[in-house]
Amino acid sequence: MSDPTAVPSSPAPAKAAPAVDERPYSPGLEGVVGAESTIGLVDGKNGRLLYRGYPIGQLVQKGTYGEVADLLWTGEWHPGATLPPEPVPPAVMSALRELPRDAHPMDALRTAVSVWGATQRLSWPPTPEQARALTAFSPSALAAFGRLRLGLEPVEPDTSLELAAGFLQQLTDMAPDPVAARALDAYFVVGAEHGLNASTFTARVITSTRSDIASAVCGAIGALKGPLHGGAPSEVVNQLHEIGSPERAEAWVREAIGRGDRIMGFGHRVYRAYDPRAAALRVVAEGMGTNAEWLEMAVKVEDVVLRVLAELKPGRVLSTNVEYYAAAVLQGIGLPPELFPSVFALARHAGWTAHAIEQVSANKLIRPDMRYTGPLERALPA
Ligand code: ACO
Numbered sequence: 001m002s003d004p005t006a007v008p009s010s011p012a013p014a015k016a017a018p019a020v021d022e023r024p025y026s027p028g029l030e031g032v033v034g035a036e037s038t039i040g041l042v043d044g045k046n047g048r049l050l051y052r053g054y055p056i057g058q059l060v061q062k063g064t065y066g067e068v069a070d071l072l073w074t075g076e077w078h079p080g081a082t083l084p085p086e087p088v089p090p091a092v093m094s095a096l097r098e099l100p101r102d103a104h105p106m107d108a109l110r111t112a113v114s115v116w117g118a119t120q121r122l123s124w125p126p127t128p129e130q131a132r133a134l135t136a137f138s139p140s141a142l143a144a145f146g147r148l149r150l151g152l153e154p155v156e157p158d159t160s161l162e163l164a165a166g167f168l169q170q171l172t173d174m175a176p177d178p179v180a181a182r183a184l185d186a187y188f189v190v191g192a193e194h195g196l197n198a199s200t201f202t203a204r205v206i207t208s209t210r211s212d213i214a215s216a217v218c219g220a221i222g223a224l225k226g227p228l229h230g231g232a233p234s235e236v237v238n239q240l241h242e243i244g245s246p247e248r249a250e251a252w253v254r255e256a257i258g259r260g261d262r263i264m265g266f267g268h269r270v271y272r273a274y275d276p277r278a279a280a281l282r283v284v285a286e287g288m289g290t291n292a293e294w295l296e297m298a299v300k301v302e303d304v305v306l307r308v309l310a311e312l313k314p315g316r317v318l319s320t321n322v323e324y325y326a327a328a329v330l331q332g333i334g335l336p337p338e339l340f341p342s343v344f345a346l347a348r349h350a351g352w353t354a355h356a357i358e359q360v361s362a363n364k365l366i367r368p369d370m371r372y373t374g375p376l377e378r379a380l381p382a
Pocket of ligand 1: 269313
């Protein structure tokens with residue numbers, strides 16, 4: 001009798017080698033068009049960023065995050081659109097209380113969004129209402145963890161405030177300073193959307209499987225956690241701390257590049273010009289009037305880094321990216337550097353969720369091909 005557990009033996013290896021796979025391969029999918037979108041234009045050559053056609057500089061000057069998020073979700077500009085913070089559901093608060101105090105705030109935020117999703121019975125497809133609810137919830141959850149990690153009790157949101165101010169109020173348990181609240185709101189506007197970056201792509205991939213909006217944002221937070229994407233502003237602070245003074249900048253940069261290190265806050269996959277978000281945030285940082293000494297040093301070091309990068313990496317335009325002046329704004333507000341990446345994630349909720357909504361409008365499962373370079377079929381040793 002034959003052995004019922006026996007696996008059928010594989011056929012003998014084909015004698016003829018398969019045809020060489022000549023389909024184009026682009027490492028990092030660079031230059032590959034992965035979606036069509038009406039949400040944001042990232043014009044890397046000209047250093048231009050538009051949300052639904054409106055330039056980022058104008059949106060920062062005249063808009064609020066509530067208006068901008070609404071614009072991203074609906075495609076229309078509704079002046080006066082508001083986005084107050086939402087309270088944290090008990091299940092999420094319990095989960096946050098269980099986390100170690102030294103957990104990475106991005107992990108805490110990702111956990112909070114995951115638990116929130118489990119409490120919401122989210123239907124597919126994602127809707128602007130789901131996007132609004134999730135975007136308004138996350139700052140409250142991060143603020144709660146921001147306090148728990150210091151041994152402090154979370155505080156309820158003041159729902160008469162807008163999202164950025166409401167986040168500061170819940171983080172500090174004080175009425176937010178209007179200058180800091182306005183600066184954070186501007187930062188949220190600048191961080192809200194940026195085309196098909198790694199985290200937004202992740203959100204679209206997850207949505208394309210008909211998974212829910214909370215799963216899409218959990219995945220996006222995971223992608224943003226990496227230092228090559230959203231982890232740079234806290235690194236910028238460390239970097240400036242290490243450099244210490246503008247006179248030491250040149251030697252420090254040359255040494256770092258000599259070791260093969262990246263200078264944080266510089267370079268971008270798409271921009272071959274000054275990142276327009278860095279320009280907008282530099283204006284915000286200068287307008288705050290706090291942290292003037294640090295900002296002066298950052299400006300001087302930036303000049304040196306740009307000159308040395310142009311000399312040592314002549315093949316590629318490496319200019320200042322958003323993270324450099326994001327660090328100045330977030331530091332000026334008084335936020336601890338450990339929270340910078342997660343605050344960036346709060347801002348990007350509007351873009352991620354807008355892309356999730358857009359993905360379903362012409363949904364096709366995202367599933368790229370791969371070129372196999374491993375061994376051809378072979379038999380296991382006897
Ligand atoms: N410092 C030094 N060299 C750099 C830098 C940098 N910041 N950025 C790119 N380069 C160099 C690379 O070493 C490489 O040089 P080589 O050709 O001599 O090997 C060349 O430029 C191309 O680099 P890639 O990694 O292929 O470029 P890519 O487009 O993939 O990189 C990235 C984009 C990841 C942002 C990169 O510029 C970087 O690591 N910057 C520092 C981290 C940072 O600031 N991240 C925030 C980005 S903004 C955001 O995500 C919100």
